[in-house]
Amino acid sequence: xxxxxxxLPKSLHEQLREVAKEEGISVNQFIMIAVAxxxxxxxxxxxxxxxxxxxxSEKFLEILSKVPDxxxxxxxxx
Numbered sequence: 001x002x003x004x005x006x007x008l009p010k011s012l013h014e015q016l017r018e019v020a021k022e023e024g025i026s027v028n029q030f031i032m033i034a035v036a037x038x039x040x041x042x043x044x045x046x047x048x049x050x051x052x053x054x055x056x057s058e059k060f061l062e063i064l065s066k067v068p069d070x071x072x073x074x075x076x077x078x
Contacts, residue, residue, distance in 0.1 A: 006031070 008016065020030040 016027055016030065020027045023030065025033075
């Protein structure tokens, strides 16, 4: 593990301590989880953008045209 020095406004630090306490974890654990969630979110967006570039509207419509035009089952109706 590596150490990180972080400066926070006093009000945010107080909120952070309170939320971490309510969650039953340390401030360090809370920050680690928050950073991990943010990194995962950004990574997912980048992954989906790359996948979207490989997509094809024509291929999608071709596949969609093969779906039968039938009424949904009763449990699937809104």
